[in-house]
Amino acid sequence: MSKFRDARVGSWRALARPLLTLSLPLILATGTALAGDPAAGEKVFKKCAACHAVGEGAKNKVGPELNELIGRTAGTLPDFKYSKAMIKAGGDGLVWTPETLATYLAKPKDMVPGTKMAFAGLKSDADLDNVIAYLAGFSAQAAPAPAPAPAAAPEPEQTRSDAAPDTTSAAPTPTASGHDGKVFGLGRKAEAEEIAAWDIDIRPDGTGLPVGRGTVSDGEVLFSENCAVCHGDFGEGVGRWPVLAGGQDTLTDERPEKTIGSYWPYLSTVYDYVRRAMPFGNARSLSDDDVYALTAYLLYLNDVVTDEEFELSNENFTEIRLPNEENFIADDRDAEGHDMATSAPCMESCKPGPVEITMHARILDVTPGSVDDDEAGGAGGVD
Amino acid sequence: MSETKTPLSPAALSRRSLLKAGLSAGTLAGTAVAARAAGDPLITEVQDWNRYLGDGVQARPYGTPSPYEAHVVRRDVEWLTAATESSVNFTPLHELDGIITPNGLCFERHHAGIADVDPAAHRLMINGLVDTPLVFTMEDLKRFPRENRLYFLECAANSGMEWRGSQLNGCQYTHGMVHCVMYTGVSLKLLLEEAGVKTSAKWVMPEGADASAMTRSIPLEKALDDCLVAFKMNGEALRPEQGYPLRLVVPGWEGNMWVKWLRRIEVGDEPWHQREETSKYTDLLANGKARRFTWVMDPKSVITSPSPQAPITHGKGPLVISGLAWSGNGRISRVDVSIDGGRNWTTARLDGPSLSKALHRFYLDIAWDGSPLLLQSRAMDEHGFYQPTKNELRAARGENSIYHNNGIQTWHVKADGTVENVEVS
Numbered sequence: 001m002s003k004f005r006d007a008r009v010g011s012w013r014a015l016a017r018p019l020l021t022l023s024l025p026l027i028l029a030t031g032t033a034l035a036g037d038p039a040a041g042e043k044v045f046k047k048c049a050a051c052h053a054v055g056e057g058a059k060n061k062v063g064p065e066l067n068e069l070i071g072r073t074a075g076t077l078p079d080f081k082y083s084k085a086m087i088k089a090g091g092d093g094l095v096w097t098p099e100t101l102a103t104y105l106a107k108p109k110d111m112v113p114g115t116k117m118a119f120a121g122l123k124s125d126a127d128l129d130n131v132i133a134y135l136a137g138f139s140a141q142a143a144p145a146p147a148p149a150p151a152a153a154p155e156p157e158q159t160r161s162d163a164a165p166d167t168t169s170a171a172p173t174p175t176a177s178g179h180d181g182k183v184f185g186l187g188r189k190a191e192a193e194e195i196a197a198w199d200i201d202i203r204p205d206g207t208g209l210p211v212g213r214g215t216v217s218d219g220e221v222l223f224s225e226n227c228a229v230c231h232g233d234f235g236e237g238v239g240r241w242p243v244l245a246g247g248q249d250t251l252t253d254e255r256p257e258k259t260i261g262s263y264w265p266y267l268s269t270v271y272d273y274v275r276r277a278m279p280f281g282n283a284r285s286l287s288d289d290d291v292y293a294l295t296a297y298l299l300y301l302n303d304v305v306t307d308e309e310f311e312l313s314n315e316n317f318t319e320i321r322l323p324n325e326e327n328f329i330a331d332d333r334d335a336e337g338h339d340m341a342t343s344a345p346c347m348e349s350c351k352p353g354p355v356e357i358t359m360h361a362r363i364l365d366v367t368p369g370s371v372d373d374d375e376a377g378g379a380g381g382v383d
Numbered sequence: 384m385s386e387t388k389t390p391l392s393p394a395a396l397s398r399r400s401l402l403k404a405g406l407s408a409g410t411l412a413g414t415a416v417a418a419r420a421a422g423d424p425l426i427t428e429v430q431d432w433n434r435y436l437g438d439g440v441q442a443r444p445y446g447t448p449s450p451y452e453a454h455v456v457r458r459d460v461e462w463l464t465a466a467t468e469s470s471v472n473f474t475p476l477h478e479l480d481g482i483i484t485p486n487g488l489c490f491e492r493h494h495a496g497i498a499d500v501d502p503a504a505h506r507l508m509i510n511g512l513v514d515t516p517l518v519f520t521m522e523d524l525k526r527f528p529r530e531n532r533l534y535f536l537e538c539a540a541n542s543g544m545e546w547r548g549s550q551l552n553g554c555q556y557t558h559g560m561v562h563c564v565m566y567t568g569v570s571l572k573l574l575l576e577e578a579g580v581k582t583s584a585k586w587v588m589p590e591g592a593d594a595s596a597m598t599r600s601i602p603l604e605k606a607l608d609d610c611l612v613a614f615k616m617n618g619e620a621l622r623p624e625q626g627y628p629l630r631l632v633v634p635g636w637e638g639n640m641w642v643k644w645l646r647r648i649e650v651g652d653e654p655w656h657q658r659e660e661t662s663k664y665t666d667l668l669a670n671g672k673a674r675r676f677t678w679v680m681d682p683k684s685v686i687t688s689p690s691p692q693a694p695i696t697h698g699k700g701p702l703v704i705s706g707l708a709w710s711g712n713g714r715i716s717r718v719d720v721s722i723d724g725g726r727n728w729t730t731a732r733l734d735g736p737s738l739s740k741a742l743h744r745f746y747l748d749i750a751w752d753g754s755p756l757l758l759q760s761r762a763m764d765e766h767g768f769y770q771p772t773k774n775e776l777r778a779a780r781g782e783n784s785i786y787h788n789n790g791i792q793t794w795h796v797k798a799d800g801t802v803e804n805v806e807v808s
Contacts, residue, residue: 182576182577182579183576186519186523186524186577187519188517189518190508194508195510198508198590198647199510199511203656204656207653240462240465241465251673252671256667258662258667260662263662263667265656265661268656269662272657273657276598277495277658280466281594283596327671327672328661328665328672328674328675329672329674330676331675333677333787338768338770339768340763345719345761345763346728347728348727349726349727351724354723355726355808357806358807359806360549360795360803361549361550361803361805
């Protein structure tokens, strides 16, 4: 039998079990809502930052750079390829002002049908005011509010080969010897930037955490926009999509609910997984700060933190422990005794009398198309 | 079972015509009997295929099965998952024989759909606790010495829907998350040695290039033992749904670890506790504890015919009971079959190659008297581990483990030859 069954893996730190309350939060206040607050607008701008840069050295990305936006005629940056609709809007006299921006950013496709900007719009007036105040700080024509220190816009995390698939011949040339490998001399040395692009995994001890931070409040906004469509506003799960919150004290129930709060052993897994694979269908689109904020919000939904203003960062990350950490054990299947060393399997008269059928298949014809009920009662899915 | 049958081949008809009594195939049997009086027209009359020319070469540049086999396909269970991109379908085990699974019938499990990767754009990186982090192209990888090995791959959740009782009617659904092909690839050990593993290393973590960027922690000892980095299956390139152009092969261990679209292997000194080895692929027990790192697939078997999707249509007389057995520990040493629900057992005949961590084919040839049967099979591996009953498993683990259900399966064969998935006392 495999020796790996007995492998004891790692050394589990003592559990710091956070106090839990049993109820899910029903209402979560949004962040500070002072109209026109550039600092608050900087947080709102994170939704834009995947496509737009602003501040010193800002360049066009998926969307145009936004320095000196106030007073700019729409569709007129020389180096950016706008939609025809946006160029026409500028030709028709659309100039970006706090007022026109407010209309546009509330529902971009309503104001400029045909715009390339995929963003659906900001629902909250406060968010609109704040983000416009933030952008105005980078425009000389705008009110002379002191511009906040322009944080470098996070670059979208994209792998090198995803971005520009090289052919073999275009790959970096081998070193002088032609080889880096030790034995066969095959392959080439991985560059530091390449390793950084792909090696984004996080361990429970915090190894791999990027510098960054995000609050519960920010996370709520991000969650509502990116995650709630599948996971529900409070992580309750829509349909068969995963439930992320609740379920505490259900692991011994007939129908356990395995969530981040009730089951997952380590918070690092949340950060790692959201950053590498979420949102489903748009992986690697969130900034590191976004992922801190979402992780903070998930902690809040699971009552691991209770302060809406709680900020999770690389500095306090490993202080957080999830409640179920201590309930994971090593593989001890071998101790169940289904082996010759324990007892040989019986061959004759193994049961006292004729065998009775105790249960029939509950679905009599599973040929696709004939299943007429949603068998949520089934004993678990495939994952 | 109401599955539409395609026209029977002449061979099948003549096989039927040999049976004199207890025929239950209705009109087909009647036709055969009636035809015999005047001679079977399939024999006495010249058939189209015997007179006219068939298609020439290159009619099918990549060959596909006969249209009469169109029902032999992977199938899914729609209610099981939220989206087809993160779902599973099942190998039609009841239609297959031998131990090799055809590439197009190997079950699929994706976490973010089938990644479409140009092999010229594919890279494999080895980084972490190595002397020299390396990047390989596919061309590089094909210059390492190659190995060909046959292994089964079983999803840890195979039979996972049966923990609370018999639920799905067909071995395709109860046991179809397994397949067995021959892989061609490079020993992972060679690649790790090429980078130079530091003495502090204890673990590796493969990562996929798909949109789930699948990751699992694997002990270095296993990585250096028998893992392969494979680019071919059954002699041809990996199928896209199996990780084209490159996948990891982790013999005997749960399928989730066989990372597809393999793009990176990190070497470290601690496990990473990734999502698929914490929130998933851990086995919740009745007491609320959960086993983690339950990698090995336990000995398991299933009778593939007769089974709910493969009923007996020939009536009494000679009956081939056929099935598959496998163990993540090594070779299968013995398979016992019971026709009375586990009271009495007969050792079946293993046929074909017996390879470590590969599917094994077993047969028990009986004369069926037409009475109902409660068919079971019980596999044992070369290390003496054998399949427990489902009730023994439940007693040890409860009903919420999802994974690693290797309990003994029972098929109820009725007098009319139909078969149902049941549980027994």
